[in-house]
Ligand SMILES: [Zn+2]
C-alpha cells in the first residue's frame with residue numbers, strides 16, 4: 001500500500017522562538033518513527049496519558065522534533081502551496097522553514113533542505 005507524502009512544518013509555540021522543523025509524513029499527519037506511525041499532534045488528544053504520553057515525549061525529543069530550549073511540542077501544519085507558473089523556484093524555496101510556497105514548483109522543493117530524516 002502506498003500513501004501520499006505530505007510535508008509538514010513545525011514551529012515552537014513560544015513567542016519569539018525560532019525553532020522550526022520540517023518532516024515528510026502521510027495524510028494523517030503521521031510520521032514513521034522507530035518503525036511505528038506516530039501522529040505529530042498526538043499530544044493534543046485527551047486520553048493520551050501515562051506510559052503512552054511519556055513514550056511519545058521521549059520519542060519526539062530523541063528525534064529532535066520538539067523544542068529543546070522550551071521543552072515544548074511543535075505546532076505542525078501542512079505546506080500551503082499556491083501555484084505561480086511565472087515565479088521561478090529560487091533557492092529560498094528549498095531553504096524555507098515555513099509552510100507558504102508561492103512559486104512554480106507546487107511545493108515540490110519547498111522546505112526540502114530541512115527535512116528531518118527519521119528512522
Ligand atoms: Zn522554543
Ligand SMILES: [Zn+2]
Pocket residue numbers: 088089090093094101103104105106107108109110
Ligand atoms: Zn519552489
